[in-house]
Amino acid sequence: MTAYALLIHPSANRVYAESAVGLAAAELTVFGDRALDGRLADITITTIGGLPYVTFTGVDLTDRDLSVLANLSARYAFFARDGDLLRPLEVTGRDRFDSDLITIPKYAGKTNEQFTRLLLNVTALATTDRAGAAGTGGTSGTSGTAVTVGAAAGPLGPDSPPLRVLDPMCGRGTTLNQAMMYGWHAAGVEIDGKDFEVYANFIRTWLKHKRLKHSAEITPVRRNRAVLGRRLAVTLAASKDDHRAGRIVDLTMVHADTRRSRQVFRAGSFDAIVTDAPYGVQHGTRGQAGRLTRDPLGLLAEALPEWVALLRPGGALGISWNTLVAARDDLAALLVKAGLEVADGPGYGGFAHRVDQAIVRDLIVAQRA
Known part of the structure; x- marks a missing residue:
């Protein structure tokens, strides 16, 4: 089982930003249940280095699984987590055109x-x-x-x-x-x-x-x-x-x-x-x-x-x-x-x-x- 951290995209407007972390946690829960066979657990909001992250654990997540999670609406960056140490992960979603x-x-x-x-x-x-x-x-x-x-x-x-x-x-x-x-x-x-x-x-x-x-x-x-x-x-x-x-x-x-x-x-x-x-x-x-x-x-x-x-x-x-x-x-x-x-x-x-x-x-x- 590996621990992960999701950094929320900073470009949300001010009012939406207040809710963005909680919404990301709910969306990640749906992804885990519907797309990843329930292999996500411990989804919570954690402050690391003064910033809010959505942290979770995953069982045997493959590069393909992470590419699915790359489509999360507020995803800015993914990290593998070892305590408060974060290792950046390269993930690519379905986007086909310029933003x-x-x-x-x-x-x-x-x-x-x-x-x-x-x-x-x-x-x-x-x-x-x-x-x-x-x-x-x-x-x-x-x-x-x-x-x-x-x-x-x-x-x-x-x-x-x-x-x-x-x-x-x-x-x-x-x-x-x-x-x-x-x-x-x-x-x-x-x-x-x-x-x-x-x-x-x-x-x-x-x-x-x-x-x-x-x-x-x-x-x-x-x-x-x-x-x-x-x-x-x-x-x-x-x-x-x-x-x-x-x-x-x-x-x-x-x-x-x-x-x-x-x-x-x-x-x-x-x-x-x-x-x-x-x-x-x-x-x-x-x-x-x-x-x-x-x-x-x-x-x-x-x-x-x-x-x-x-x-x-x-x-x-x-x-x-x-x-x-x-x-x-x-x-x-x-x-x-x-x-x-x-x-x-x-x-x-x-x-x-x-x-x-x-x-x-x-x-x-x-x-x-």
């Missing part, structure tokens, strides 16, 4: 980038393949065909097949960009036309500046001769070698009402659905007849049947929300009513944290059987 894909966009209401990664991680780890192996599987390419991978790898393994991720209230695309960072296929639905246009301009400009092989076009979305909205369709590769090898990432963003998602995407085509619900304070979403609503439960009650239909069996849905405007039990009841099973294993109860005076954010994860 400015995530950090360049700045706007009011943007979800914290580290939290977006955390929500995506714990949702992905709740997926299973079609054979029912926990924490594994995904889809390869664009066909939606399930591919079983080894249980030890999980979706965050270094060579695991790409997942297909949907953010049905994607705003200006933070979740889409994080999914792309992992080399996963990303799709989003956004009702705000300005957000759609801002994201389309950003991603096309970013791709050109990076000189990545890609295609990008905006086309109308039609059903029964009626126009539902607009679709941004992008294909890209992280390198020329990836492009030659056919390792292509698909990105789609649709300007439409999320409650019509089934008219936009094929049923059962996503491994994970990840979204940040309207907080009910600074944030809202357009309801019926275009009215701004700040009731996340009302919106979710209407939208969940659409989303669940898009989730494949064994897929998982993760939602973050403001607990001051919606109780966890009420949200869990909606998920169960929609046919999902709420995850309640180790770590999932440790994610509530303050965002500001009016927002205490938490997350909930559920799986489609």
Whole structure:
């Protein structure tokens, strides 16, 4: 058994930084249970040299295991630990693109980038393949065909097949960009036309500046001769070698009402659905007849049947929300009513944290059987 220490990334904003260490410990607990067969123990917060670390022990952790842990949302550096002596470890996660894909966009209401990664991680780890192996599987390419991978790898393994991720209230695309960072296929639905246009301009400009092989076009979305909205369709590769090898990432963003998602995407085509619900304070979403609503439960009650239909069996849905405007039990009841099973294993109860005076954010994860 080896002792380890995780140094938390210093770039979190001030308020998030107050909660970052505790959130990292909860996320690490989920990783240990879902991706590493319960081989992590003694997860705690320890002060070393005046700085807070998340320390833990691991049984027979391989380089492959450490590469999975390298995807932790707040990971800055990993160390093997001998008392207060720390030995740096080289670890490499799934990131395929430069970090400015995530950090360049700045706007009011943007979800914290580290939290977006955390929500995506714990949702992905709740997926299973079609054979029912926990924490594994995904889809390869664009066909939606399930591919079983080894249980030890999980979706965050270094060579695991790409997942297909949907953010049905994607705003200006933070979740889409994080999914792309992992080399996963990303799709989003956004009702705000300005957000759609801002994201389309950003991603096309970013791709050109990076000189990545890609295609990008905006086309109308039609059903029964009626126009539902607009679709941004992008294909890209992280390198020329990836492009030659056919390792292509698909990105789609649709300007439409999320409650019509089934008219936009094929049923059962996503491994994970990840979204940040309207907080009910600074944030809202357009309801019926275009009215701004700040009731996340009302919106979710209407939208969940659409989303669940898009989730494949064994897929998982993760939602973050403001607990001051919606109780966890009420949200869990909606998920169960929609046919999902709420995850309640180790770590999932440790994610509530303050965002500001009016927002205490938490997350909930559920799986489609």
